[in-house]
Amino acid sequence: MRVVIVGAGEVGSTIAESLAESHDVVVVDIDSDRVESLTYSLDVLPIEGDGSDVETLEEAGVADADMVIASTDDDETNIVTCGAANVVSDAFTIARVKSPKYLTAWQRARGAFGVDFMVCSDLLTAEAIVGLAGLPTAQDVDTFADGLVQMTEFEIPAESPVADQTVAEADRFDSLTFAAIIREDEVVIPRGDTRLRAGDEVVAIGSPESIRDFSSEIAPRERGPEDIVIVGGGEIGYQTARLLEERGFSPRLIEQDEDRARWLAEKLPNTTVLNSDATDQELLERENVGKADVIVAALTNDQQNLLATLLAKRKGTKRAITVVNTGDFAELFEAVGVDVAVSPRKATAEEITRFTRARRAENVSIIEGDRAEVLELEIDAESVLVDRSIRESAADIPEGVVIGAITRGDEHITPRGDTVVREGDHVIVFVDTEVLDEVTEKL
């Protein structure tokens, strides 16, 4: 597949990196230094120029491209790039936007602006934050089959009652499957007698209810959060508050700019908007931020986000989810006390990469960088699974694969040995990256 990526920033580079191995990748950027530095690290064809310019796109060979990904930091440029690419090629176009307003228009009429797929980073980030905020100890959350199935990565805390139990002991939920355990960079496919240890990350696939139950099983002292404080009322902060309101929460939101705070207060009926500085210790005292269950730091400045988070944690806030705009800081943040660092750029890159792969599958979730994936596949007549019980087809499925959930229409089926898979079923499978190609071919 020939892929033209416009914009070689963090998002563009990350996508280029994950596609370069198996595809022909052309990267277009207006900044010659960025393009050049990319050529040293990756096997891609660099083009210097303005991606929204048809001539530049033609130079990049867009006429023969299968896919054009517009991933610059500027929404309008990305949309225009897709429109321009549409004029001179039949390539599938993907646009990255930050502002949800473009997404809203695009969702009304898919294909609007000449964009075939649109990824909204701010909304994506807010969705990720809201997913994580609702589940204590969760590191990553994704949904499949129109929300019937959830995939979650949980970290098992030291004091958890589940620590040192075997999988068979811990698994008391009907519609939940332990797909994998990630233990010190190693992916372990669990058996009934596999023992869970503190610090393990467990990939669980199941119905949203069972995931929630399991979450409280892992950390019984942490009931679902009630009091959520958001710091920063930019687009991510606003969208996070809005989505939390939709889920019935009444969060508090701290925004320093008075006009913006007023705007937010008018837009968010169930949010208490505080017009103040989140690093003001007196405010944290006065507003009892230490008693909050979750603090979400969504300022545009990483350093301030870290400061606000650490201050709140010091006051006693149980859990901190922090937006980190420079993806490389994510690990550092998590090392110094942030519970989950969410990078909008990484999330966007992952979503786009996921989409390029998802053209084989319905939906994809990438686990731990690139170690494994969770795929949603629709079963056709050629699948090795069709009309056989899982036990029967086990021999044809490679090692490193776990069938996590099956949905038939609106029904959620928990896969057990004697479950028979039918044509048209959706299966959600955990797949080790090493056997990915083999699995997608067979299933």
Added chain:
Amino acid sequence: MRVVGELRVDWATSLSLVGTVLKALTAPLVGTALVALWYREPLVPFLATAVLTLGAGIALERLGRDDLGIREGFLMVALTWLAIAVVGAVPFLIAGEGNLASPVNALFESTSGVTTTGATVVADFDTHSRAIHLWRALLQWMGGLGILVIAVAVLSQLSIGGAQLMETESQTRDVNKLTPSIEETARLLGWLYAGLTGLMVATWLAIGAVGLGPEVTLYDAVAHAFTAVSTAGFSPRAGSLGAFSPAVQWATIPFMFLGATNFVLLYHLTRGDPSRLVDSDEFRFYLAVVLGLTGLTAAFLVASGEFTRVERVARHSLFQVVSILTTTGYATVDFNGWSAAAKHMLFLAMFSGGMAGSTTCSIKTLRWLVVVKSFRRDLFREIHPDAIRPVRLSGQVVDEEVVRDVYAYVLLSGIVFVLLTVFVVTDAARAGKQIGEFEAMGASAATFLNIGPAFGAAGPYGDYAWFPATTKVAFIVLMWVGRIEIIPVLVLLTPAFWRS
């Protein structure tokens, strides 16, 4: 400082527009004359007035007009109400019957009619012809929504400033335009108003036809429909609604209630969309206030042993609360005799009023709701001093400016009410008459808030003829102020209004 010669208000335009409205008044006058003809009663009061009005209207129109500015809009609204009140008094004077024969009384009655107050100087109801009673009712019907609709429709035909008038009329910006064209909106509201009136006539006649209200005539049905839907309250019967059967009384309650419900919401209801009404914070508040006050009144009535039968307690307390709260002012019983507690409930109800954007007067539930919500916000901000929390009505953010306006309005109303009460007490003493504090407060509220009946001599079966002429003149002015709402009047009184 001399301001003469610097006046920027275009009197000619305002007066010329008043002339147009006066010309339109000829139609109801001629209509009433036809009714008089039917009953073989004197035609002169109406025909003579019609000729005078037409002449005055044409003369004023000749002043010529320019574009209508915001000042001319204010002035025109204020003058229109005055002009109609004056014209309305002429048939009473010409007919020269009973208490209405004196100029002050005639003007009082007419102003009370056109401002939909319903305070009357009529003591002996039988001395007046049916046509005169109908004219009283018709004045109220026109005053309810009619004047707004007539004026807007007339003005929009002249393609000037209808929207400005609409804004002046509804200080709280609650009259949402239903259509992009103001003329179309006015027509829709007019039809709704007429439809509601027609429905009430039909309801009364139906009750009469099935034998539940044998005393109902077509005349009664029409006269009461005019004054119920306009939440005004004149009745051609001395006994007001007490002259009718319980079934008729029950059936009248919903019409007073609907008359005081926001017409824009009612319009959506007629379009089969009840959600707008149900989702309206103000409507729910209005309903809650009505039910709450009714419940308390009923409890006090039971406690004082006023009524023993459940139906009577329910009917009289609900009817009286709805009647007073919506600023209609009908009575089914003489609530003067009720216990102090029950009477005070009615006194409280006077200050509520119905929903904004309806025919009601008084403070209106919209303003009270804004006050309650902004007060709650202030309490919240005591605990969270950094919080920004807009006041919302049905999910919509209320402008801080509007919140301030509402506070100003409520405060000013309170001040005017107190000053008027003081005036009523002193003026009565000056004239050598006795009036109790509560009666004086009741009469002040009942006129200034456009309700009608009060307590004591001005009670539901009493009249206002008793008051000294000076007090009646004060009432006339304050009924006018209450109807066009204080702020436009104050605007008219500010020097800045008159300067460039």
